[in-house]
Amino acid sequence: MDDRDRALDAAHRRATEFLHSLDERPVWPPVSIEGMLAQLDVPLDDAGMDAEAVVEDLARIADPGLAGIAGGRFYGLVIGGSLPAALAADWLVSSWDQNSGSSALTPATVALERVAGRWMLDMFGLPASASVGFVTGGQVANFTCLATARNAVLARSGWAMAERGIRSAPSVRFVVGEHRHGSIDRAARMLGIGRDEFVIVPADGEGRMSPDGLREALAQGEGPLIVCLQAGEVHTGAFDAFVSLVPIARDRGAWIHIDGAFGLWAAASPSLRHLTEGISGADSWATDAHKTLNVPYDCGMAIVRDPADSIAMFRTGGDYLVYTRLDPWDVTPELSRRARGVPAWAALRSLGRSGVAALVDRLRVNARAMADGLADIAGVEVVNDVVYTQVLFRLSDDEATRSLGSAILSDGTAVVTGAEWHGRAALRCSMSSWATTPEDIERTLAAIRRLVVDS
The missing domain is CATH 1.20.1340 (dopa decarboxylase, N-terminal domain)
Structure with missing residues (x-):
């Protein structure tokens, strides 16, 4: 001891x-x-x-x-920091060492996760009866939701995948946007769906799926159908037009999944909620608390409208396991896991509803301030319409843009990460951290201004 x-x-x-x-x-x-x-x-x-x-x-x-990453000038890869209450709660989680797959075995941590999930559903405007499965991050949240989706749409077409497997099952039409996140492709690959099987719907200049394109794509086939939409394009921060897209997909009997790794949190802000209008009509939603909510790794959420669909996909066997009405291991791929939802509970408890809204609003204000400052630097072009937390910028040519990106990392004042947008090199600044202050933005802009002049 x-x-x-x-x-x-x-x-x-x-x-x-x-x-x-x-x-x-x-x-x-x-x-x-x-x-x-x-x-x-x-x-x-x-x-x-x-x-x-x-x-x-x-x-x-x-x-x-x-x-x-935990500081105020890390703007790369959509990675938030850790709020004080969430960080301290994470230390307790490690000390408690609770295997939080079973509510019978670990009632305290499972209850904390259930309450955190209920609070999130309320803030997002999603059905209170939905299941919230705490997983490692956005990638596994997308996988969990899409695995549930495939099982459900096959069941609706009369195919019991758990008994009959997937080899001879009806082909599932997998519809995605042109600018979907790579985690959607990876989740599909883990499910045995190759890119050649995707139905890809065109997007506009900000990465938003075309409603007319979706309507046309869905009219060209029949059978089990999954449509993936997006809340927060990873480069531009743009949101699909859910009010238009969801009814189009619903009319064709699709399972509608929304990848909202960082964008779903816009629903918690009265001033940004319009970006997510219509999301409640989907069947599943993926998000990630280590991003916008600023809890430590790892804490993604796989949200499914009907818990019965999750149970049908993930409930395991084993006469030694103790089941209750709805256990965490019923709705995710894991049996043994840490109580990763407890830091989310602590973050929400420390902020309150108004504090979460203020955090999301501040991230957007910081993004707007960064974009305005970058636009004032000679030779820098801000590429996107800054509607949320993402700022995409570049210099006049690709080589200069990539050189600036390398110089920023070498300088050490801040971190932005490289990207490619519409075939051209760009630099992506993601406002994700609660710790970012106006002073951090000024220090970053001063460093970029100096590096542009020196280049």
């Missing part, structure tokens, strides 16, 4: 030191994977090491290879 206390004290001390260093340390890690392996890839000793010494060694060696 003394070893445990000393190790935990060391972890707390080192964690606090790291968090206090974020304002001044390079946001992009100065050491590559090769550099880290040079320090860490050593033979495992026969003898062990004192737990406190292990923690101290770990913190010291890893430090130069850590990105400043």
